[in-house]
Structure formats: structure tokens, C-alpha cells
Amino acid sequence: MEKLRLLLGDQLNSNHSWFHKTDNEVTYCLFEMRQETDYTKHHIQKVVGFFAAMRNFAKELKSNNHKVIYYQLNDKKNTQSLVVNLANIIDEYNIEKFEYLAPDEFRLDKQLTQFTTDLNIKFEQFSSEHFYTEKEELATFFKGKKQFLMENFYRNMRKKHQILMVDSQPEGGKWNYDASNRKKWKGDALIPPEISFDNDVSEIVSELKEANIETIGNINPKYFEYPISRNQSLEQLEYFCEHLLVHFGDYQDAMHTDKIYLFHSRISFAMNTKMLSPKEIINKVLETYREKTDEIDISQVEGFIRQILGWREYMRGMYWMLMPDYKKENFLENKNKLPNFFWTGNTKMNCLKNAINNSLDNGYAHHIQRLMVTGNFALLTQINPDEIDAWYLGIYVDAIEWVQLPNTRGMSQFADGGKIATKPYVSSGSYISKMSNYCDSCSYKKTKKFGDDACPFNTLYWNFLDEKQEKLSSNFRMKMMYSLLNKMSSEERTKIKEKANHIIENIDGY
Numbered sequence: 001m002e003k004l005r006l007l008l009g010d011q012l013n014s015n016h017s018w019f020h021k022t023d024n025e026v027t028y029c030l031f032e033m034r035q036e037t038d039y040t041k042h043h044i045q046k047v048v049g050f051f052a053a054m055r056n057f058a059k060e061l062k063s064n065n066h067k068v069i070y071y072q073l074n075d076k077k078n079t080q081s082l083v084v085n086l087a088n089i090i091d092e093y094n095i096e097k098f099e100y101l102a103p104d105e106f107r108l109d110k111q112l113t114q115f116t117t118d119l120n121i122k123f124e125q126f127s128s129e130h131f132y133t134e135k136e137e138l139a140t141f142f143k144g145k146k147q148f149l150m151e152n153f154y155r156n157m158r159k160k161h162q163i164l165m166v167d168s169q170p171e172g173g174k175w176n177y178d179a180s181n182r183k184k185w186k187g188d189a190l191i192p193p194e195i196s197f198d199n200d201v202s203e204i205v206s207e208l209k210e211a212n213i214e215t216i217g218n219i220n221p222k223y224f225e226y227p228i229s230r231n232q233s234l235e236q237l238e239y240f241c242e243h244l245l246v247h248f249g250d251y252q253d254a255m256h257t258d259k260i261y262l263f264h265s266r267i268s269f270a271m272n273t274k275m276l277s278p279k280e281i282i283n284k285v286l287e288t289y290r291e292k293t294d295e296i297d298i299s300q301v302e303g304f305i306r307q308i309l310g311w312r313e314y315m316r317g318m319y320w321m322l323m324p325d326y327k328k329e330n331f332l333e334n335k336n337k338l339p340n341f342f343w344t345g346n347t348k349m350n351c352l353k354n355a356i357n358n359s360l361d362n363g364y365a366h367h368i369q370r371l372m373v374t375g376n377f378a379l380l381t382q383i384n385p386d387e388i389d390a391w392y393l394g395i396y397v398d399a400i401e402w403v404q405l406p407n408t409r410g411m412s413q414f415a416d417g418g419k420i421a422t423k424p425y426v427s428s429g430s431y432i433s434k435m436s437n438y439c440d441s442c443s444y445k446k447t448k449k450f451g452d453d454a455c456p457f458n459t460l461y462w463n464f465l466d467e468k469q470e471k472l473s474s475n476f477r478m479k480m481m482y483s484l485l486n487k488m489s490s491e492e493r494t495k496i497k498e499k500a501n502h503i504i505e506n507i508d509g510y
């Protein structure tokens with residue numbers, strides 16, 4: 001029976017059981033499409049990275065004697081629509097059965113469900129064989145619960161998969177070493193030079209230009225840094241384990257003007273395209289730890305595993321538990337427009353300038369830059385979550401809706417009223433100063449609340465608490481901050497409001 005098997009751009013899993021044997025009656029198809037380049041405005045490195053990885057994957061399949069149909073963006077047969085391309089191929093090649101891997105995005109899942117409903121040949125959906133958890137697993141785990149705490153899910157995952165466990169107890173005696181993951185980097189621990197693959201992607205960049213695809217950010221087409229093949233992805237993992245794991249946990253939350261990546265793995269693109277699986281990453285990290293127990297502390301290893309076994313699987317489960325309504329949530333009723341400087345990096349606030357320029361130049365910012373710099377500022381200035389989602393979904397090479405949306409709308413913007421985060425992640429300039437050297441060379445003074453040179457985060461923070469008091473003051477974790485706010489004189493609160501309003505109304509001047 002002639003079968004057509006679809007592979008989406010984020011389903012490049014060469015270890016999938018589909019590829020264990022070749023079959024002359026099976027044809028695989030992959031398409032570069034306007035449907036995917038245009039559903040939001042993406043960073044150029046994101047589009048290029050996906051297309052380059054897809055092309056390499058198709059080549060790898062062909063060299064292993066699989067039959068492959070690959071449509072480049074400019075291919076004459078490419079209609080730029082997933083379902084029209086599929087329908088045409090099914091017709092042309094007399095396909096008798098259509099098979100596809102479960103999409104991770106709601107948008108594509110809906111499109112393919114509709115397509116198969118209308119199809120008059122057999123069809124079947126298969127697992128992508130990537131994640132530890134099934135899509136519905138979180139909904140079952142949290143059934144009947146009012147709170148969906150990541151920590152409970154994470155401990156259960158550790159037990160279930162026997163990761164860093166000694167019988168039923170956590171290895172080292174603690175479940176979580178978060179408290180020792182908060183060091184500021186002051187140049188003390190040596191950061192080895194970054195790994196870069198220097199891929200030449202000029203051809204894809206020219207094709208995007210010819211097709212007039214609108215993108216954001218910058219690229220050096222001769223030296224594309226991200227891994228775009230399975231082998232490069234494995235090299236990136238090897239590099240992390242060999243050189244960076246040793247300090248990963250310590251400096252996980254640190255930020256620095258001279259060091260963009262610090263000890264972060266930069267593995268999210270390889271993982272989200274499925275060139276690497278979370279299981280092989282965790283196994284490799286554990287193997288390195290076992291070999292170098294004298295050098296690497298458990299806090300570094302647990303800190304990393306928590307991100308992948310905990311946060312990544314949790315975010316995916318929450319997405320599938322809460323979509324599609326989740327995408328419309330706006331608990332705090334925030335309505336302001338995203339400042340223009342998010343698209344240019346043109347601001348005097350040094351923390352934002354660094355985090356945004358890093359994002360524009362590299363399609364990258366690490367977790368704390370996303371959460372406590374750009375996300376924090378967007379929440380303090382009460383930006384409409386739709387605009388924030390569009391920015392985060394476009395700008396990062398690793399941004400795919402199933403992981404971007406719960407992180408942005410939930411964790412960072414509290415737009416779900418606390419389903420993911422137990423309190424809003426907001427702070428004044430003091431947190432940024434504690435974790436980075438940004439404030440040292442900023443036009444604003446981190447300790448000042450008033451005056452032209454006062455750090456905008458300081459008044460925005462208190463103003464945010466004041467404006468959202470009705471919605472937030474009953475939150476147990478906010479009690480201390482509200483008691484401090486309520487001790488302020490009405491004159492001071494008025495001054496804060498005036499200053500914060502001035503910032504919000506003239507935001508692009510700051």
C-alpha cells in the first residue's frame with residue numbers, strides 16, 4: 001500500500017521508529033511554506049535555522065534510502081499551504097494511506113484534524129516519540145486539583161523515571177537546589193569560548209529575500225551559529241557537558257554585559273526541532289556527572305535536569321490542558337502597546353538594551369533575561385499580552401507556541417491569574433542589579449525612585465502593585481509587598497503614580 005508520511009519542521013527526530021527500516025511503499029514529505037513563515041513575524045535566524053535543519057534531515061533520509069519529497073520555498077509545485085500540498089501529492093502519487101506525527105502546536109493539530117476528517121483514504125496519527133510525557137498526562141496528574149504546581153509534577157517525574165533518585169529518596173537528600181542557583185557572575189568562574197558551527201546559510205537567506213518574507217533581527221549568512229544537523233546537535237550537547245555543566249546551576253540566573261550565554265546550554269533549538277531528545281540529553285548529563293562526581297556538584301546537575309524534566313514537560317502539559325482558551329486570557333486586563341524599542345533595542349535602559357539587542361542579534365536570550373528583564377518590564381508597563389506573545393513567538397529561534405505561550409502569558413505575564421506562576425514575576429531595579437552588572441553602566445540610577453535619572457523599574461514596580469491591588473492583594477505570596485505599599489504615605493503614592501504614568505506615556509523616550 002502506498003503511504004505518505006508527513007514530517008513537520010519541528011519533527012526532525014532521526015531516532016523515530018518510522019526510520020528503523022526502509023520501505024519502498026513509503027514516501028516522506030517535508031515542505032518549506034509561507035503558511036509557516038507568515039503566521040507571525042519571525043526572527044530571520046529562526047526561519048533559516050528551521051529550513052536548514054529540514055534540508056539536512058531530508059538529505060539524511062535520502063542517504064539512508066528512504067523516499068522523500070522535499071519542497072523548497074521556491075519550488076514550483078509548492079502551493080505554500082500544508083493541506084493543499086498534501087492533497088496534491090496524495091492525488092499525484094495514488095497514495096492509499098496518510099500518516100502523520102502528532103503536532104505539538106494547537107494550530108497545526110487543528111488543521112490536520114480537519115484535513116483527515118475530509119480525507120477519503122485511510123489515515124493514522126503516531127507519537128513523535130520525543131517527550132517523556134503524553135499530551136494529556138498533566139491533565140490527569142492535576143485532575144481535581146486547584147493548584148497546578150510544577151514542583152509536584154517534577155518530583156513525580158523524578159520518581160517515575162528514577163532520575164537522580166536513591167530508591168524513593170532524592171539523590172543528595174534534596175529535591176531542589178534552586179536556592180544555590182542564584183550567584184552573580186563577576187568573572188570568577190572562567191567561561192570557555194562559545195561553540196559555533198559557522199554554517200553557511202547564504203542560499204536560504206537569498207531565497208527568503210527573493211520571496212519578500214518579512215523577518216526581524218540580524219543574521220550573518222556565512223557564520224550561522226546554531227546546530228542544523230543531528231551531528232552538530234550532538235556536538236553542542238557534548239560541549240555543554242564537557243565545559244559548561246560544571247557551573248550551570250550556580251550562574252543560571254546571572255546576567256552580564258560581556259557574556260551573552262554564560263553557562264547556558266543553547267540546546268533549545270536542537271531540542272525543539274527534535275534533533276535531540278530530552279531523554280538523551282538527560283542521560284548524557286547524568287553520565288557526565290557519574291564520571292566527574294569529584295568535579296561536578298549535584299546542584300549543577302539537578303538545576304539543569306529540572307529545566308528539562310520539570311519545566312519543559314510541565315509547560316507542554318499545561319499548554320495541552322488549557323488550550324485553546326488559554327490564548328485569550330488577560331486576568332490583569334492589561335491593554336498598553338508594546339514599546340517600539342522592543343523591535344530596535346533603542347533604549348537608554350541598559351538591562352533592556354542588552355536583553356533586546358541580544359535577542360535581535362542572536363535570536364537568543366536566556367531564561368532570566370526573558371523573565372526578569374523584558375517580561376518584567378512588559379508586565380510593569382501593563383502591555384497587552386497579545387502583543388507580548390507575538391514578540392516572544394517571533395524573536396527566539398526556539399519559540400514554538402506550545403512552549404512560548406505558557407512561558408509568556410502564564411509564567412511571565414500572570415495573564416492566567418496564577419495557573420502557572422504562584423505570583424507575578426515583577427521586581428524593581430534591585431533584582432536586576434543583584435543578578436547582573438547592567439546597572440553599573442546605565443544612564444539611570446538603580447537606587448533612585450524620582451528624578452530624571454531614576455531607574456524606571458522602581459516607580460513602575462510600586463505603581464503596578466498599586467494599580468493591581470484589587471486583583472493581587474489576596475495572593476498570599478504578595479502579602480509582604482502589599483503591607484509595604486500600604487505603609488506609604490498618600491503623597492508618595494501620588495508621586496509614584498505621576499512618575500509611572502509619565503514613563504508609560506513616553507515609553508519610547510526612556
Ligand code: FAD
Pocket residue numbers: 263264265266267268269271272307308311312313315365366367368370371375392396398399400403404405407408411412
Ligand atoms: P538552558 O538555560 O541551558 O536550559 C536548558 C533547557 O531547559 C532549555 O534548552 C529548555 O529546553 C529547557 N527549559 C528551561 N527553562 C524552560 C522553561 N521555562 N520552559 C520550557 N523549557 C525550559 N523556551 C523555549 O524553548 N521556547 C520558547 O519559546 C520559550 N519562551 C520563553 C518565554 C519566556 C517569557 C520565558 C521566561 C521563558 C521562555 N522559554 C522558552 C524558556 C527558556 O527561556 C529557554 O528554554 C532557554 O532560555 C533556552 O536557552 P538554553 O537552551 O540555553 O537553556
Ligand code: SF4
Pocket residue numbers: 349350351352428429430432433438439440442443444445446455456457
Ligand atoms: Fe535596568 Fe534600572 Fe539597572 Fe538601568 S538602573 S540597568 S534601567 S534596572
